[in-house]
Each structure stands twice: as C-alpha cells, then as structure tokens.
Amino acid sequence: MRKINTTNFSIATRTTARDINRRIALNVIRERQPISRADLARHMKMTRGVVSVLVQELIVQELIYEGATGEAARGRKPTFLHVRTKDRLAIAVDIRFTKTYLMLCDFSGRQLGIEIYDTVFSVPDFTKDLARRVKKMLKGLGAGAVCEGIGVVVPGMVDQRTGRVLNAPALGWRGVDIRSKIAAATDLPVHVENSGRACALAQLWLEKAETAGQSFVYVSVSDGVGTGIVMNGELIRGRDHIAGEFGHMPIDLDGPRCMCGANGCWEAYTSNLATLARYFGWNLSQLSPKHMKEMEKNSFTVLDLISRARTGDAKALSAIRASGRFLGLGLATIVNIINPDAIYLAGEITNAWDLIEETVRSAMVERALTEAASRTPLRITPAQEYPRLRGAAALIAAPTFAAPRVA
Amino acid sequence: MRKINTTNFSIATRTTARDINRRIALNVIRERQPISRADLARHMKMTRGVVSVLVQELIVQELIYEGATGEAARGRKPTFLHVRTKDRLAIAVDIRFTKTYLMLCDFSGRQLGIEIYDTVFSVPDFTKDLARRVKKMLKGLGAGAVCEGIGVVVPGMVDQRTGRVLNAPALGWRGVDIRSKIAAATDLPVHVENSGRACALAQLWLEKAETAGQSFVYVSVSDGVGTGIVMNGELIRGRDHIAGEFGHMPIDLDGPRCMCGANGCWEAYTSNLATLARYFGWNLSQLSPKHMKEMEKNSFTVLDLISRARTGDAKALSAIRASGRFLGLGLATIVNIINPDAIYLAGEITNAWDLIEETVRSAMVERALTEAASRTPLRITPAQEYPRLRGAAALIAAPTFAAPRVA
DNA sequence: GACATATTGTTCGGCGCGCGAACAATATGC
DNA sequence: GCATATTGTTCGCGCGCCGAACAATATGTC
Numbered sequence: 001m002r003k004i005n006t007t008n009f010s011i012a013t014r015t016t017a018r019d020i021n022r023r024i025a026l027n028v029i030r031e032r033q034p035i036s037r038a039d040l041a042r043h044m045k046m047t048r049g050v051v052s053v054l055v056q057e058l059i060v061q062e063l064i065y066e067g068a069t070g071e072a073a074r075g076r077k078p079t080f081l082h083v084r085t086k087d088r089l090a091i092a093v094d095i096r097f098t099k100t101y102l103m104l105c106d107f108s109g110r111q112l113g114i115e116i117y118d119t120v121f122s123v124p125d126f127t128k129d130l131a132r133r134v135k136k137m138l139k140g141l142g143a144g145a146v147c148e149g150i151g152v153v154v155p156g157m158v159d160q161r162t163g164r165v166l167n168a169p170a171l172g173w174r175g176v177d178i179r180s181k182i183a184a185a186t187d188l189p190v191h192v193e194n195s196g197r198a199c200a201l202a203q204l205w206l207e208k209a210e211t212a213g214q215s216f217v218y219v220s221v222s223d224g225v226g227t228g229i230v231m232n233g234e235l236i237r238g239r240d241h242i243a244g245e246f247g248h249m250p251i252d253l254d255g256p257r258c259m260c261g262a263n264g265c266w267e268a269y270t271s272n273l274a275t276l277a278r279y280f281g282w283n284l285s286q287l288s289p290k291h292m293k294e295m296e297k298n299s300f301t302v303l304d305l306i307s308r309a310r311t312g313d314a315k316a317l318s319a320i321r322a323s324g325r326f327l328g329l330g331l332a333t334i335v336n337i338i339n340p341d342a343i344y345l346a347g348e349i350t351n352a353w354d355l356i357e358e359t360v361r362s363a364m365v366e367r368a369l370t371e372a373a374s375r376t377p378l379r380i381t382p383a384q385e386y387p388r389l390r391g392a393a394a395l396i397a398a399p400t401f402a403a404p405r406v407a
Numbered sequence: 408m409r410k411i412n413t414t415n416f417s418i419a420t421r422t423t424a425r426d427i428n429r430r431i432a433l434n435v436i437r438e439r440q441p442i443s444r445a446d447l448a449r450h451m452k453m454t455r456g457v458v459s460v461l462v463q464e465l466i467v468q469e470l471i472y473e474g475a476t477g478e479a480a481r482g483r484k485p486t487f488l489h490v491r492t493k494d495r496l497a498i499a500v501d502i503r504f505t506k507t508y509l510m511l512c513d514f515s516g517r518q519l520g521i522e523i524y525d526t527v528f529s530v531p532d533f534t535k536d537l538a539r540r541v542k543k544m545l546k547g548l549g550a551g552a553v554c555e556g557i558g559v560v561v562p563g564m565v566d567q568r569t570g571r572v573l574n575a576p577a578l579g580w581r582g583v584d585i586r587s588k589i590a591a592a593t594d595l596p597v598h599v600e601n602s603g604r605a606c607a608l609a610q611l612w613l614e615k616a617e618t619a620g621q622s623f624v625y626v627s628v629s630d631g632v633g634t635g636i637v638m639n640g641e642l643i644r645g646r647d648h649i650a651g652e653f654g655h656m657p658i659d660l661d662g663p664r665c666m667c668g669a670n671g672c673w674e675a676y677t678s679n680l681a682t683l684a685r686y687f688g689w690n691l692s693q694l695s696p697k698h699m700k701e702m703e704k705n706s707f708t709v710l711d712l713i714s715r716a717r718t719g720d721a722k723a724l725s726a727i728r729a730s731g732r733f734l735g736l737g738l739a740t741i742v743n744i745i746n747p748d749a750i751y752l753a754g755e756i757t758n759a760w761d762l763i764e765e766t767v768r769s770a771m772v773e774r775a776l777t778e779a780a781s782r783t784p785l786r787i788t789p790a791q792e793y794p795r796l797r798g799a800a801a802l803i804a805a806p807t808f809a810a811p812r813v814a
Numbered sequence: 815g816a817c818a819t820a821t822t823g824t825t826c827g828g829c830g831c832g833c834g835a836a837c838a839a840t841a842t843g844c
Numbered sequence: 845g846c847a848t849a850t851t852g853t854t855c856g857c858g859c860g861c862c863g864a865a866c867a868a869t870a871t872g873t874c
Contacts, residue, residue: 002810003611003640004434005621011451012427014830014861017419020814021832024418027411038851044418050832052852075850076840157777166777204410214412215646229744231638233410238746239622240779245743248776252659252671253736262774264659329660336652337636337744339645367669369655370564370573372647403409403814407427421832421859428861445822457861459823482821483869 010405018054019404021046025054027401029064029081031208036070036078055081063400083108087145088400091134091188092392093152094195095119095126097170097223102130103389104137106145107397109206113141114386123176131185149189150182151392153198155224159241163192166242169259170223191395196220197244198391200228201235203344203381205394205401216340219246220387221327221347224259225267229338233403246334251326256283269326272302272348279305279319302348309355323349324356328363335364335373342377346387350380417812425461426811428453432461434808436471436488438615443477443485462488470807490515494552495807498541498595499799501560501602502526502533504577504630509537510796511544513552514804516613520548521793530583538592556596557589558799560605562631566648570599573649576666577630598802603627604651605798607635608642610751612801612808616786623747626653627794628734628754631666632674636745640810653741658733663690676733679709679755685726686712709755716762730756731763735770742771742780749784753794757787 021044028043029035035043041051058064067080085107094101102115115133120126138147156168163179165171183190193201200218204211214233220226225247229236236243247267248260255264256274268274277283302320309316331343349356360378368374381387428451435450436442442450448458465471474487492514501508509522522540527533545554563575570586572578590597600608607625611618621640627633632654636643643650654674655667662671663681675681684690709727716723738750756763767785775781788794 001641001805003618003621003805003808004431004810005640006431006435006438006450009431011431011453012424012861014424016424016427016861017421018831020419020423024411024413024416024814028413031413036851041852043413046418047833047835048852049834049854052854053831072841072850074842074848076852078851211410214410231643232641233412234408234639236638236745239748239783240746240777242743242776242780243746245776248743248774249656249740250658250736250774252657252661254659260776329657333656336649336655338643339647339650341646367655367657369649369652369667370647373649376646398408398410401410403411406813407431407810419832423832425860443822454862454864455823456825456863459825460860479821479870481819481871483823485822 004407009407012406016404016406018057020406021050022054022057023401023404025051026058026063026083029058030083030401033082034067034070034080036080038078040081085110088397089138089142089145089147090393090396091137091147091150092389093130093150094386094388094392095152095154095168095171097155100126100130101386101389102133102137103386103393104141104147105390105393107148107400109202109390109393109397111386113137114389119171121172123173123178123181127178127181127185130182134186134188147188149191149396150186151198151395152178152182152190152192153195153388153392154178154192155195155226157242158192158194160191160193160237161241163190165192189396193391193395194226194228194242194244195388195391196226196247197228197235197237198395199226199344199346199387200230200244200391201394201398202387202390204230204233204235205398206390207381209344209379210342214341215338216342216344217246217334217338218344218346218387219331219334221270221345221349222272224271225330227334229340231338246330249330249333251329266326266330270323270330274326275302275319275323275349276300276305278322279316303351306348306352306355309352317355320349320352321356321359324352324359325363327356328360329367331360331376331378332364332367332374335376336367336369339373340376342379344379344381346381353380411814416814419813423811423813427813428457429461429464430808430811432458433465433470433490436465437490437808440489441474441477441487443487445485447488492517495804496545496549496552496554497800497803498544498554498557499560499796500537500557501793501795501799502575502578503562507533507537508793508796509540509544510793510800511548511554512797512800514555514807516609516797516800516804518793520544521796526578528579530580530585530588534585534588534592537589541593541595554595556598556803557593558605558802559585559589559597559599560602560795560799561585561599562602562633564649565599565601567598567600567644568648570597572599596803600798600802601633601635601649601651602795602798603633603654604635604642604644605802606633606751606753606794607637607651607798608801608805609794609797610788611637611640611642612805613797614788616751617749621748622745623749623751624653624741624745625751625753625794626738626741628677628730628752628756629679631678631680632737634741636747638745653737656737656740658736673733673737677730677737681733682709682726682730682756683707683712685729686723710758713755713759713762716759724762727756727759728763728766731759731766732770734763735767736774738767738783738785739771739774739781742783743774743776746780747783749786751786751788753788760787 041048070078088107092103100119104112157166165176179190218228227246229244248265252264258265258268365374448455477485495514499510507526511519564573572580572583586597625635634653636651655672659671665672665675772781
C-alpha cells in the first residue's frame with residue numbers, strides 16, 4: 001500500500017522487466033550460492049529459458065561466474081553459479097575517539113587485512129596518513145583486484161549525500177567535507193556514514209541472518225549508543241540524514257547531561273561510560289570526554305567490569321544490571337515506535353547477556369504496549385567482527401545488489 | 408538502496424510494465440485532473456501513443472472517464488480526463504470514548520453525510536445499531552452509487568491484518584474481532600485501524616498537501632496522543648501492527664502514570680487531559696477515565712481553555728504553554744528518530760498555535776540534534792475536517808491507487 | 815475560402831522480453 | 845541398447861514500449 005510519488009517517479013520502459021528480474025536473480029544467487037540455473041528458475045518461478053538468458057547477461061557483466069559441476073542423482077549434472085566477490089574490493093575506515101580502524105575486504109565482506117592506529121585529529125594530517133596507508137594496503141593485499149571505493153564511518157552527525165561531517169564531538173570535527181578530501185587524496189569514490197546506521201547497513205547487506213522480514217533496528221552500545229533503522233529492507237536516513245538517533249531520546253528531562261548537550265538521553269543511562277560511572281560512583285551529570293580519556297589510560301573497560309561481575313563483585317554486577325534495565329526500557333520504546341521484526345544488539349555489554357537478559361526482558365515488558373511486542377526477538381551480534389567496518393564496506397558493495405527504482 | 412527480499416518477491420512478467428505505468432497514469436490523473444492525454448504524456452515522459460492505450464484501459468476499467476473539452480490557443484482541443492470518484496463510496500466509522508462518528512463519503516474524500524451519536528459499549532448492540540444506520544445512510548444519501556467498504560477507527564491497539572481490537576482501554580474492548588462482526592452484519596468489506604495511523608493515512612491519501620517527500624509523522628493531540636509514521640509513501644504498521652506509538656515514549660520514567668499502565672509517557676504530559684489537569688490543579692499521576700467523564704459532563708474542553716487564555720486568563724495560558732513545551736520536546740525526539748520531511752499536527756490545542764508556536768519551537772531547538780532538524784516543517788491541520796474519519800475512508804479508497812508490488 | 819501552422823489523439827512497424835514448448839546434452843538404471 | 849530423468853538452449857508467440865507517420869481539429873493569414 002505504497003503511494004506513488006507523482007513528482008518523482010520512474011516509468012517502466014521495455015527493459016524494466018528485464019532489469020528487475022536480472023537484479024532479483026543476482027540476489028537469489030548471492031544468498032543461495034552455489035546454485036544451478038534450474039534451481040534458480042524454480043526459486044524465481046520462471047522458466048529455465050528466461051533464467052538462462054538472465055544468467056548469461058550477468059556473466060557478461062562480470063557480476064557472476066560459472067563454477068564447478070554439481071552432483072545429481074539422475075540426469076544431466078548442474079553447473080553451479082557464484083557471485084563474483086573475491087576480486088572486488090572495498091576499503092573500510094572507522095574513525096573513533098582513540099583509534100582509527102582500517103580494513104580491506106572483498107564484496108562478500110571477507111576481511112583481507114586490518115590496521116588499527118591512533119586517531120589523528122588534524123584533518124589534513126589524517127587524510128594524508130590515510131591515503132598513504134590505503135595505497136600501501138592495496139598494493140600489498142589487494143594486488144590483482146579492483147578497489148571500488150572507500151567507506152568511512154564517523155561517530156556523529158554526517159550528511160551522507162554531501163559527505164560532510166556535520167558534527168562529531170568525539171573527534172572535534174564540525175562541518176568537515178571529509179568525502180572530497182579523502183577522494184582527492186586517494187582517487188577513489190568515498191561514502192561517509194554515521195556509525196549506528198553503518199552497523200544497520202552491515203547487518204542488512206553482509207550478514208546471512210534472517211533479515212527476511214527486513215524491518216529491524218540495530219542498537220550498538222559503546223561509548224555512546226548508536227542506532228540505525230531499516231524499514232522494508234531500506235536504511236532510513238531522513239530529510240537531513242540524521243534519522244535513527246534513538247540514543248538521544250529522553251529517559252528523564254531532568255536527567256544527567258549528555259554529550260549532545262541535552263539532558264537525560266537514553267545514551268547517558270546505558271552507554272559504557274554510564275555503566276563504568278555507576279561502578280566508580282561518578283556523578284552521571286558531570287561526565288565528559290575527560291573521563292573517557294582516563295578510562296583509556298587505565299585501560300579499564302566494560303569488559304573488565306564484566307569479568308569482575310563474573311568473579312563475584314556484587315557492585316560490578318549491579319552496575320551492569322542497572323545499565324541493562326535502562327537498555328530494556330529504551331528497547332521497549334523502540335518496539336512501541338517502530339515495532340520491528342527484530343532488534344540487533346551489539347557492544348561490550350552484550351558479552352554479559354547471560355547476566356542481564358532477564359533484567360532487559362522484564363524492563364521491556366514494563367513499557368511495551370502489547371505482550372506480543374515485548375517478545376520482539378533480540379539478537380546478539382558478536383562485537384569482535386567489527387560491525388562498523390563491515391558497514392563501511394557495505395556502503396561500497398550495496399549499490400551492486402540494490403533493488404532497481406520503479407514507480 | 409533497498410535490499411530485495413529473496414524469500415518473498417514478485418518477478419516482473421510481460422504485463423508488469425503495463426501494470427506499473429497504468430497505475431502511475433491513474434495517480435498522475437488523480438493529482439492533476441482535469442488533464443489531457445497529451446499533458447499526461449508530457450508529465451510521464453512517454454509517447455502519446457502509449458498513453459492513449461493506457462487511458463483507454465483505465466476507461467474500460469471504469470477508473471477514469473472523459474470530461475469536457477478544454478481550451479487551447481491553437482490546434483485541436485484536448486479532452487479532459489477525470490478519476491471516477493463520485494459514484495464510489497466508503498463508510499467511515501470513528502469510535503471514541505463518548506461519541507461514535509459515522510460518515511459517508513466518496514473516493515475523493517468528499518463528505519456526503521455524517522451522524523454523531525453516543526457510543527454503545529456493548530459490542531453486539533454496537534454492531535446491530537451500526538448496521539442499521541449504515542443501511543439507512545446508503546439507501547438515502549448513497550443511492551445510485553456503490554459502497555466499496557467500511558473503514559473503522561478505534562482508539563487503541565488493533566491488528567489491521569486480522570481486524571481484531573487487541574486493547575482499547577477507552578472502550579473497554581479487548582480481543583474483539585470487530586471486523587468479522589461488522590462485515591457479517593453489513594455484508595461489506597471492513598478494515599480496522601488505530602486512530603493515529605488512520606490520520607496519517609488520511610494525510611497521505613486524501614489531502615492535496617505537499618506530501619511529495621512522502622516521509623512524515625502525523626501527531627494528533629486529543630484525549631491521548633495518537634501518532635502515525637509514513638515512510639517513503641507507506642504507512643508503517645510493524646510486526647504486531649502497533650508501530651507508530653510515539654505517545655507512549657517516556658519523558659520521565661518516574662513521571663505521572665499514563666492510561667497505558669506505564670509512567671511518564673509523552674501523552675501524559677501533553678494530551679488534552681494533561682492540559683486541563685494543569686489548569687485545574689489535578690494531580691497528573693491520578694488521572695483516570697473518571698476525569699474524562701467529568702470534563703464531558705461539564706463540557707469544558709481545551710477549546711474553552713484556549714478562549715480563557717485569549718481573554719487574559721494567565722493560568723489558562725500557562726497551562727497551554729506548558730503542554731506546548733512538552734509537545735515540542737516530544738517533536739524533537741520524533742525528529743531525531745525519524746527525521747521526517749514534515750510533521751503534521753492536529754488536535755484542539757493547535758487552535759492556540761499562535762499562542763504556543765514559539766514555545767514549541769524553542770523546545771524543539773532544545774533537544775533536536777542539528778539546527779536543520781529543529782527547523783523541520785510543522786504543518787497544522789484543521790481539526791474540524793474529521794481526520795480520523797477521512798483516514799477510515801482512506802482504508803477503503805487507497806488500494807485502488809497504491810503502487811503495484813514489484814521486486 | 816484556401817492554405818499554412820499547431821496541437822491532440824490514433825495507428826502501425828520495430829524490437830525487447832516473458833512464456834511455453836520443443837529440443838539438445840548428459841547422466842543413470844535395467 | 846534403450847527408457848527415463850534432469851539440465852540447459854532455442855524458437856515462435858504475444859504483450860508492450862518506442863518512434864514516426866497520420867488523422868482530426870482548431871486558429872491564423874492572405
């Protein structure tokens with residue numbers, strides 16, 4: 001029941017049907033590979049004749065290739081089809097407060113190399129340094145393949161259309177046109193995205209999860225709380241490209257001050273910093289980057305806190321559970337607003353899921369509007385897989401597989 | 408950049424292109440009527456030849472008709488095309504705590520008749536009474552035209568798929584299969600929807616507003632706060648059909664008790680009841696349907712409060728402005744989460760827009776994450792046009808014009 | 815009034831593409 | 845050697861967009 005936008009639509013031409021079906025075929029191959037033409041035809045409910053032609057076109061476009069011959073109980077053996085991903089590369093960059101992460105991967109998201117180094121806050125120096133590292137990485141690990149672009153993830157507000165960093169308080173960047181700067185230095189297409197939305201993109205495009213329903217919210221708890229909304233298989237970016245910021249919805253208008261300037265944001269109650277602050281008895285209202293730096297120096301993280309909780313530190317356990325409760329209350333609000341098919345959770349605190357699941361769940365029941373809604377599936381995603389970097393890569397790889405625009 | 412759902416898609420057949428273009432043509436005619444074939448061809452960037460055939464098919468399907476001949480400076484005069492709406496009718500029903508609203512209208516949303524009567528809470532009696540009124544109305548005002556269905560709007564949780572009222576506290580209905588009951592009594596197709604989402608549907612399908620961007624949130628402030636989200640021209644319903652409930656996001660976890668059972672919901676701060684409670688000095692935490700009944704008896708409404716504010720009652724003005732401030736804070740959260748192209752506002756309090764606009768705006772600036780976001784257009788919709796009833800009608804009329812499902 | 819010009823709406827051949835059926839290629843079992 | 849089964853290709857058919865020609869209809873101008 002979508003309404004057609006009569007000021008900005010695409011009519012169907014005589015090649016539209018083919019375009020649509022070719023793209024569907026590519027996606028079915030991608031998700032079910034290896035797969036034969038005959039199987040593809042059955043899945044698509046088309047005749048083998050048409051599928052044969054579609055496949056031939058995809059082979060000519062070098063989007064797929066024929067692999068080994070499969071086994072069959074009787075009759076002619078099938079030729080398996082695969083999506084060409086190994087020699088199509090993307091560079092992923094994740095700029096965070098302390099470290100910058102740089103990854104080279106192929107279009108399936110397979111990691112070929114990774115570098116982690118101290119973040120350079122000066123934009124010209126950062127760009128110069130990054131270009132050097134990218135060139136070296138491509139010459140070494142990326143030899144013999146084509147790099148199709150660089151995806152950059154920034155903690156803060158970015159405009160994906162223009163590639164400008166509007167405001168990244170953790171980096172001290174405001175109104176920085178990071179896209180053209182990196183593009184000029186590396187001579188590669190660059191896409192910039194916010195960290196929460198990048199994680200959602202990674203989940204949508206690079207994970208083999210059951211995103212079948214294709215409406216979900218990704219919630220990543222780290223220094224802040226990054227979130228991204230996917231509706232009907234499409235990332236929500238919004239008018240000003242700031243959509244999805246559940247982290248700054250209020251829990252209490254008179255609550256502790258948040259890094260965004262407002263008071264009582266969800267993030268201020270459930271972020272790693274909040275969890276640690278509870279343990280050390282800091283005043284939540286007076287948290288600042290200063291505390292983040294201090295934590296970094298002592299290299300005491302939420303993971304350490306979880307260890308202490310597991311070895312019987314009651315204070316640690318109660319700090320973690322407190323964050324878990326606020327996490328659940330926020331998730332309930334997400335459920336009431338978006339009512340997604342699932343919520344994906346990431347971040348250090350998910351390593352303590354066995355310790356907090358009950359707390360989170362009961363907090364959800366407390367505020368969810370229906371019983372069914374409170375049972376929204378929560379899916380924990382392992383943090384060690386660098387979801388932000390995978391999201392950066394998805395920025396480059398996704399256009400190849402996206403649905404064509406029609407009507 | 409939408410991802411194709413490979414477990415549930417529609418391939419393009421040899422009639423798909425025609426289906427798409429025919430539907431686009433219908434919508435362009437609907438929004439620009441009267442329009443000639445030649446103009447239609449220019450708007451659609453197609454040849455007149457194809458458009459002629461499309462138009463002929465739409466005429467055969469009785470979706471459009473040829474009207475008068477237009478004027479032209481030179482050359483052959485154009486034949487104007489119109490969408491056939493006058494003899495296609497829908498019944499709209501809005502069941503509220505005190506009154507039930509029943510409207511007969513055509514597919515353009517033009518009102519043919521309206522009845523307002525006391526709500527009958529017993530479901531069998533309600534159904535019987537409704538069926539009687541509907542039959543009478545169709546016999547009288549609807550003579551000579553076809554009624555294509557009944558749209559029903561309920562204040563509370565409904566499952567649009569099954570037509571069940573899950574929980575409507577204001578009516579005391581829980582788990583009532585209202586759809587089959589009304590369908591059986593009237594022998595007409597019935598669709599049920601929640602009031603906030605219905606308003607959004609009305610705005611999307613029946614108003615000639617600039618919903619061009621086609622992502623917006625509708626916020627209706629009445630006894631409660633009803634909201635509906637439209638993303639990319641499609642109403643968000645969610646997994647359990649409860650999506651869009653911004654009314655129950657928290658403002659303060661320890662805030663006043665809300666009718667939903669939770670504490671500190673936005674609704675509890677900015678609804679009509681909250682506004683009146685502030686004026687009369689009631690404890691916000693102890694509000695109940697009892698107070699609503701009392702207000703009804705005294706027939707003192709927010710409109711009366713606004714009159715008092717205009718005639719110099721400082722206490723009235725401050726009560727209204729307090730609600731305005733909370734309204735703005737909630738809108739800021741909506742902007743941060745959805746970042747819509749616009750927010751539509753309805754409800755009695757919008758009659759005092761000149762008194763509260765500044766308060767609302769400054770509250771938005773307070774919590775919106777970027778300056779651009781805080782400038783999200785707010786559009787006031789006049790309450791006397793019965794948005795909920797129009798939404799109910801849209802439930803019936805929309806499928807005729809909706810985009811075909813592809814890929 | 816004849817003719818040039820302009821605009822709307824229709825018709826027709828060309829070609830892209832899905833559909834179904836026939837056919838070639840290839841494997842197994844008896 | 846032959847029946848059977850399965851994969852993958854080819855081809856005629858009809859639908860539908862495209863461009864161009866053409867018919868219909870109106871207004872000026874001489």
